[in-house]
Amino acid sequence: MRYSEKTMEYYEKMKNVGAFDESLQNVGTGIVGSPLCGDVMKLQLFFDENNVITDAKYKVFGCVSAIASMEMATTILKGKGISEAMQIKNEDVADSLELTDIKRHCSVLAKEAIESAINDYLAKKDGNNTMITITKAAAQKLKELLAEHNGIGITISADPGGCSGIDYTLAYQVDEEQANGMAKATAGDIEFFYEATIKPLVNGMNIDIMENSFGHGFVISNKNFAPCQGCTCGRGNDCQT
DSSP, rough: OOOOOHHHHHHHOOBBBBOOTSSSTEEEEEEEEEEHHHHHHHEEEEOOTTTTTEEEEEEESHHHHHHHHHHHHHHTTTBBBBHHHTOHHHEHHHHHHHOOOGTTTHHHHHHHHHHHHHHHHHHHHHHHSSSSEHHHHHHHHHHHHHHHHTSSSEEEEEOOOOSEEEEEEEEEOHHHHHTTTTTEEEETTTEEEOOOHHHHHHTTTTEEEEEEETEEEEEETTSSOOOOOTTTTTTTGGGGO
């Protein structure tokens, strides 16, 4: 595939590749994309006391267009306030890089990464834990099940795969000693445990419940790993098979 001169210019720069400490309160982190699509982006924004982005870093697993899109995004974000940053459109990046139609989705991911990183920063600032969200109905059902099984919380396992983007498994956590060595998040007054290595797959999870005459089932999605668009196999424009 041939890339435009502008795309190659930003791809060859790669001045903003890197990472900040995610635990810092003035750092917002956004992870978007899907391993199935072939493009995963991690964007981190460093804010000053006036909510102005003073620095930006990124890491990309993906193609030339994905890297160039993030290099441009991190370049133009510096010096902008939150409202200005949120007004950046994916078309601004796509048109500037002269991306082809099949690669414009890279600019969409860059836009989503900006929104995700800003939301993460705002959640830290407000003191909210938005790692996992859960509906009231799902939380109530999980509490009932935990009481029945003497569980102290729910363990989450996650693996990339399937048309949904990620395969999740929920299990009762009953071993307190084992739980002490795991990462933890709270949602709906329920403790969720997971291995630290899968944090990018847990971040952004939403848990709902579906009930009918046959029983119930939990429906899990992730705003950061939505199924690819454009084809039935779930891989969108990057599907070559």
